[in-house]
Amino acid sequence: MVTAQRVEAPHLESIRTRARRVAEAVPDPELPMLTLADLGVLRGVEVDADGTVTASITPTYSGCPAMAEMRSDVAARLRAAGFPEVRIRTVLDPPWTSDWISAEGRRKLAEYGIAPPGPAPRRAVGPVPLTLSPTRRAVACPRCGSSETEETSRFSATSCKALWRCRNCLEPFEHLKEI
Amino acid sequence: MTDDHVYLSLAEGSEDGDARWAFGTGFEDPLHGVDTVVPEVVDGRILAAYCLALGDDALVSAQRLAEWCTRAPELEEEVALANIGLDLLGQARLLLSRAGQAEGSGRDEDALAYFRDADALRNVRLAELPNGDFAFSIARLLVLATWRLALFERLTGSTDPVLAAVAAKGVKELTYHRDYAAQWTVRLGDGTCESHLRMQRGIEEIWPYVGELFATGPVEREAAAGGIGVDPAAVREEVGATLLQVADAATLALPALPADPHPGGGRWGEHTDALGPLLAEMQSVARAHPEATW
Numbered sequence: 001m002v003t004a005q006r007v008e009a010p011h012l013e014s015i016r017t018r019a020r021r022v023a024e025a026v027p028d029p030e031l032p033m034l035t036l037a038d039l040g041v042l043r044g045v046e047v048d049a050d051g052t053v054t055a056s057i058t059p060t061y062s063g064c065p066a067m068a069e070m071r072s073d074v075a076a077r078l079r080a081a082g083f084p085e086v087r088i089r090t091v092l093d094p095p096w097t098s099d100w101i102s103a104e105g106r107r108k109l110a111e112y113g114i115a116p117p118g119p120a121p122r123r124a125v126g127p128v129p130l131t132l133s134p135t136r137r138a139v140a141c142p143r144c145g146s147s148e149t150e151e152t153s154r155f156s157a158t159s160c161k162a163l164w165r166c167r168n169c170l171e172p173f174e175h176l177k178e179i
Numbered sequence: 180m181t182d183d184h185v186y187l188s189l190a191e192g193s194e195d196g197d198a199r200w201a202f203g204t205g206f207e208d209p210l211h212g213v214d215t216v217v218p219e220v221v222d223g224r225i226l227a228a229y230c231l232a233l234g235d236d237a238l239v240s241a242q243r244l245a246e247w248c249t250r251a252p253e254l255e256e257e258v259a260l261a262n263i264g265l266d267l268l269g270q271a272r273l274l275l276s277r278a279g280q281a282e283g284s285g286r287d288e289d290a291l292a293y294f295r296d297a298d299a300l301r302n303v304r305l306a307e308l309p310n311g312d313f314a315f316s317i318a319r320l321l322v323l324a325t326w327r328l329a330l331f332e333r334l335t336g337s338t339d340p341v342l343a344a345v346a347a348k349g350v351k352e353l354t355y356h357r358d359y360a361a362q363w364t365v366r367l368g369d370g371t372c373e374s375h376l377r378m379q380r381g382i383e384e385i386w387p388y389v390g391e392l393f394a395t396g397p398v399e400r401e402a403a404a405g406g407i408g409v410d411p412a413a414v415r416e417e418v419g420a421t422l423l424q425v426a427d428a429a430t431l432a433l434p435a436l437p438a439d440p441h442p443g444g445g446r447w448g449e450h451t452d453a454l455g456p457l458l459a460e461m462q463s464v465a466r467a468h469p470e471a472t473w
Contacts, residue, residue: 063269090212092344131358155259179351
């Protein structure tokens with residue numbers, strides 16, 4: 001149990017490590033096989049000298065309906081782990097990118113049947129170029145591994161995923177979009 | 180506001196933190212936990228008015244896009260339009276919250292979305308026009324997304340860090356909104372005789388409302404001068420060039436953008452008759468049960 005009194009520096013480091021482990025293990029409400037750390041939504045965990053834990057999170061999309069849940073989940077997990085003073089900070093800048101999904105996160109997505117994202121598009125200086133034809137992407141089927149796949153819909157049940165179909169095993173699957 | 184909200188007890192009761200959420204009024208402030216101090220160099224009154232207008236464009240657009248649910252030609256397009264609407268609703272929530280903070284009135288996003296009448300809304304009229312057919316809605320989405328993307332790209336350098344961050348996130352979303360609308364414009368324009376005709380008609384029907392997007396009102400002028408916002412006249416050429424590129428690929432005839440748009444329109448609180456019924460539907464539950472949260 002951490003009480004709200006001044007903490008010595010070496011002790012503080014171990015508290016920070018423990019708080020970080022707790023926050024990093026919180027599952028995402030929409031993709032519960034991933035933690036918020038895997039998804040790159042958890043941006044940092046700090047502990048003040050008075051023992052207050054501050055966890056920073058960032059939304060994936062502007063309309064992400066799960067932000068309040070994430071805040072609540074992270075705060076609840078930290079309190080349950082014995083940190084009474086918890087603050088959740090929302091970081092809007094820099095904006096989330098699918099490049100922040102960890103290697104472990106990508107592995108878990110594929111294992112769950114969701115094709116992980118490729119590299120996010122890099123923006124050159126100047127106006128965003130227009131794309132008039134469907135973007136060709138090499139997305140491997142998460143079930144059979146075939147690269148004979150096609151996009152069926154760029155939009156699906158959540159903002160972050162597209163619908164794809166495998167022409168080899170004929171199974172439909174979801175693909176986490178590059179953004 | 181603290182992080183203890185009504186669902187916390189649910190989360191604590193479960194090892195998995197399995198709290199579920201509901202939709203309606205009484206949302207947690209979308210800027211909760213963000214550093215929302217208005218910098219000294221920023222005029223809060225102008226920032227509020229500027230964010231309100233951009234927030235209203237997104238709010239009204241999101242409502243029109245949501246009307247396509249159960250009515251789109253294909254399930255995939257219905258999902259696409261709803262997803263685009265959700266992004267815009269997210270942008271609206273952030274911008275209306277920022278407007279409320281900056282004006283210092285204590286009005287939150289719900290007060291601004293649900294308790295203002297049509298003449299207090301500042302959205303451009305193009306956003307409020309009834310959906311028409313699919314081609315009309317695509318023509319409108321193409322123009323609005325192209326225009327908003329050009330504005331947001333510049334707003335990433337706003338002197339207000341919250342507006343700059345909202346814009347940086349919005350740029351990514353508006354990029355695929357514009358691509359979606361542009362690809363449909365080409366598919367319909369360069370499609371069958373019927374689809375070409377409808378797409379051309381859609382463009383002609385929205386055109387009287389396009390000039391307004393580039394008219395500089397007093398709020399835009401002051402916001403641009405203070406580095407908070409962008410003078411919409413500054414994006415006119417870029418937007419025109421992009422629309423022309425799409426129209427050429429779609430074999431459509433694009434009328435010229437009016438050279439000197441007259442002041443007036445949605446930014447001045449002058450709306451079409453279509454906005455009242457839209458607001459009535461969107462606001463009725465919140466107004467019937469003003470204290471309700473769920």
